[in-house]
Amino acid sequence: TFVVTENCIKCKYTDCVEVCPVDCFHEGPNFLVIDPEECIDCTLCEPECPVQAIYPEDDLPADQRQFLELNEELSREWPVITEMKPAPDDAKEWEDVPGKIKHLER
Numbered sequence: 796t797f798v799v800t801e802n803c804i805k806c807k808y809t810d811c812v813e814v815c816p817v818d819c820f821h822e823g824p825n826f827l828v829i830d831p832e833e834c835i836d837c838t839l840c841e842p843e844c845p846v847q848a849i850y851p852e853d854d855l856p857a858d859q860r861q862f863l864e865l866n867e868e869l870s871r872e873w874p875v876i877t878e879m880k881p882a883p884d885d886a887k888e889w890e891d892v893p894g895k896i897k898h899l900e901r
């Protein structure tokens with residue numbers, strides 16, 4: 796499966812959702828996740844993210860491993876998103892800010 800990681804938090808550009816052939820992105824208040832049961836590893840979403848927040852499970856950086864479980868868990872709770880929407884007004888300011896996990900709303 797592919798995994799959405801920390802850098803998506805508070806950026807949430809949603810470019811990724813438009814290319815997914817199996818609609819496996821789910822949307823929370825300030826973060827998106829991929830449903831690992833639905834993802835077919837097509838790789839299309841990875842290059843779409845402007846902040847490189849999407850990784851294949853096998854290439855997850857060590858400090859992002861926890862996002863594997865978070866994607867699984869939150870995809871069961873959050874609704875599917877298939878259409879791009881405007882990013883938060885302050886998305887740019889949050890790009891590559893470390894430690895954003897503490898701002899994850901759920």
Ligand code: SF4
Nearest residue numbers: 815834835837838840
């Ligand atoms: Fe969807 Fe393909 Fe990305 Fe998986 S790898 S989330 S199937 S676009």
Ligand code: F3S
Nearest residue numbers: 803808809810811844
């Ligand atoms: Fe998040 Fe990147 Fe998609 S910021 S919403 S993973 S395009």
